[in-house]
Amino acid sequence: MSAVSAADRHSRTLLTGYFLGLGAIMAVWGARMPAVQQAAHLGTAGLAMVLLAAAVGMVAGLQLGGRYARPARLPALLSTGSLALAGCLVLVGHGESLSALLAAALAFGLAHGVLDVAANTAAVRCQNAFGRPIMSGLHAAYSLGALAAITAQAPHSTLFTATGAILTGIAVAAVPVTRNLSGADRPVMPVGAGKLPLLLSPGKLWLLAALAAASLLGEGAAADWAAVHLHTLGAPTAASATAFALYSAAMAAGRLTGDRLTATFGAPTVVRAGAILATAGLTIGVIGSSTPLALTGWAVFGLGLSTTVPSLITAAGARGAKAVATVTATGYLGLLAGPALIGALASAATLSTALLLPALLAAAVAALAHRALENTTP
Numbered sequence: 373m374s375a376v377s378a379a380d381r382h383s384r385t386l387l388t389g390y391f392l393g394l395g396a397i398m399a400v401w402g403a404r405m406p407a408v409q410q411a412a413h414l415g416t417a418g419l420a421m422v423l424l425a426a427a428v429g430m431v432a433g434l435q436l437g438g439r440y441a442r443p444a445r446l447p448a449l450l451s452t453g454s455l456a457l458a459g460c461l462v463l464v465g466h467g468e469s470l471s472a473l474l475a476a477a478l479a480f481g482l483a484h485g486v487l488d489v490a491a492n493t494a495a496v497r498c499q500n501a502f503g504r505p506i507m508s509g510l511h512a513a514y515s516l517g518a519l520a521a522i523t524a525q526a527p528h529s530t531l532f533t534a535t536g537a538i539l540t541g542i543a544v545a546a547v548p549v550t551r552n553l554s555g556a557d558r559p560v561m562p563v564g565a566g567k568l569p570l571l572l573s574p575g576k577l578w579l580l581a582a583l584a585a586a587s588l589l590g591e592g593a594a595a596d597w598a599a600v601h602l603h604t605l606g607a608p609t610a611a612s613a614t615a616f617a618l619y620s621a622a623m624a625a626g627r628l629t630g631d632r633l634t635a636t637f638g639a640p641t642v643v644r645a646g647a648i649l650a651t652a653g654l655t656i657g658v659i660g661s662s663t664p665l666a667l668t669g670w671a672v673f674g675l676g677l678s679t680t681v682p683s684l685i686t687a688a689g690a691r692g693a694k695a696v697a698t699v700t701a702t703g704y705l706g707l708l709a710g711p712a713l714i715g716a717l718a719s720a721a722t723l724s725t726a727l728l729l730p731a732l733l734a735a736a737v738a739a740l741a742h743r744a745l746e747n748t749t750p
Contacts, residue, residue: 376501376502376503377501379552380498380501380502382549382552383494383498383501383553384498384502384506384510386546386549386550386553387491387494387495387498387510388509388510388513389513389542389546390450390454390487390491391491391495391510391511391513391514391517392513392514392516392517393454393458393517393539393542393543394454394457394484394487394488394491394514394517395513395514395515395516395517395518396517396518396535396539397457397458397461397517397535397536397539398484398518399517399518399519400461400531400532400535401461401464401480402595404465404528404531404532405419405422405423407527407528408422408464408465408467408473408528409422411468411528411529412467412468412469412470412473414470414473418470421470421474422470422473422474422477423477425473425474425475425477425478425481426477426478426480426481426484427481427704427708428478428481429477429478429479429480429481429482429483429484429485430481430482430484430485430488430704431481431485431701431704431705432481432482432485433481433482433483433484433485433486433487433488433489434485434486434488434489434697434700434701434704435485435697435701436482436485436486437449437453437485437486437487437488437489437490437493437693437697438489438693438694438695438696438697438698439693439694439697440693441489441490441493441693441696441697442693443497446490446493446494446497446553447550447551447552447553449486449487449489449490450487450490450491450494450550450553451543451546451547451550451551452486453483453486453487453490454487454539454543455540455543455544456479456482456483456486456487457480457483457484457487457539458535458536458537458539458540458543459536459540460476460479460480460483461480461532461535461536462532462533462536462537463475463476463479463480464476464477464480464532465528465529465530465531465532465533465536466529466532466533485701488700489693489696489697489700492685492689492696492700493689493692493693493696494553495507495510495685496685496686496689496696497689499686499689504631504635505630505631505634505635505639505686506631507631507682507683507685507686508626508627508628508630508631508634508678508679508682508683509627509628509630509631510682511627511681511682512624512627512628512630515620515623515624515627516624518620519617519620519621519624572687572688572690572691572695576743576744577688577691577695577698577699578698578702579740579743579744580684580687580688580699580744580745581688581698581699581701581702581703582702583680583684583736583737583740583741583744584680584681584684584685584699584700584702584703584706585702585703585705585706585707586706586733586734586736586737587677587680587681587684587703587706587733587734587737588681588703588704588706588707588710589706589707589709589710589713589729589730589733590650590654590673590677590710590730590733590734591677591707592706592707592708592709592710592711593710593711593714593727593729593730594615594616594619594620594670594673594674594730595616595711596711596714597711597714597715597723597727598615598616598619598670599612599613599615599616600612600723601615601658601666601670601723601724601727602615602663602666602667604723604724605661605662605663605666606663607663607666611663611667614667615666615667615670616670618667618670618671618674619670619671619673619674620674621671621674622671622672622673622674622675622678623674623675623677623678624678625675625678626646626674626675626676626677626678626679627678627679627682630642630678630679630682633679634679634683639679639683639686639687639745640741640742640744640745640746641742642679642683643679643680643683643684643737643738643741643745644737644738644741644742645738646675646676646677646678646679646680647676647677647680647734647735647737647738647741648676648735648738649672649675649676650672650673650674650675650676650677650731650734650737651676651731651732651734651735651738652672652676653668653669653670653671653672653673653675653676654669654670654672654673654727654728654730654731654734655669655728655731656668656669656672657669657670657672657673658724658727658728658731659724661724673730673731673734676734677734677737680737681703683745684699684703684744684745685699685700687744687745710730713729714726714727714729714730717729
């Protein structure tokens with residue numbers, strides 16, 4: 373394996389910053405939606421329309437990013453996407469009517485989708501340059517950014533404006549460095565002496581996408597239902613609020629060690645073992661009916677799923693930015709639809725029963741991990 377150049381190391385640091393900022397913005401967005409709803413005097417239906425507008429914009433942005441994320445365009449997409457996302461966050465923070473929030477949310481989702489594809493496509497190329505797994509560590513930066521942002525307790529308009537302004541300044545300062553992003557001229561697939569090209573048929577691409585949806589449905593369940601689950605068990609409000617934080621912290625910890633594990637054991641084995649752990653953790657946490665078991669279960673669930681999405685995106689990168697967009701867009705559909713599906717199941721049965729769905733999907737990830745990732749990751 374050739375030595376990693378200084379330019380490649382700088383690119384890794386730069387991309388870490390982009391993932392960190394993206395995680396911070398998305399955490400601020402999600403954590404302050406109730407405050408946005410209250411400030412604009414929206415009902416449940418109005419808030420649902422705003423969230424739907426963001427989702428529509430995001431899917432459109434993912435597809436747009438997949439179409440235009442060519443190597444030479446990646447620096448421009450990273451810079452413009454991050455500036456647009458930060459600016460749209462400020463607009464959302466100052467929206468005082470449904471129409472203003474719908475327009476801002478649509479633009480916010482569009483910028484998010486473009487930046488997401490650009491960052492992940494650039495990350496795949498940077499990983500190729502390193503010749504070893506680094507994707508999990510980059511996604512750990514996203515998780516750490518989210519953890520840092522959800523601790524802030526300022527009024528939502530102030531927080532949105534301050535976050536947008538700070539990240540805009542950082543993005544502007546990073547433009548000259550982003551223009552020199554290394555790896556743009558490298559092939560998508562790492563093909564070295566004695567190595568066969570990585571294989572990724574259309575059927576396998578859609579399998580990767582389905583597993584991404586299954587994994588991210590679990591993340592949506594943790595974000596929207598973990599605290600509610602603890603509350604139904606009689607946990608104090610403070611304990612209930614820590615459920616998603618534990619999930620996120622465990623996921624960040626898993627991603628920080630995920631690259632080393634993947635390099636040692638291979639992505640199929642690591643993803644399969646992690647998904648088995650996630651299945652066991654959430655199942656025990658749900659059926660245990662106690663606060664300590666539930667908190668432990670959500671933490672183990674996050675730890676187990678921590679390497680899944682980075683590994684799936686790495687495998688999709690073998691077919692370029694469009695494949696990354698397909699896997700990411702399908703995964704986000706699971707993230708967006710999952711909480712509503714769990715709510716419907718909880719209405720028909722119980723929340724504990726409904727929360728077995730992400731555990732079952734994690735088991736499906738474990739069963740299909742080798743088929744999806746075999747011969748697709750370096």
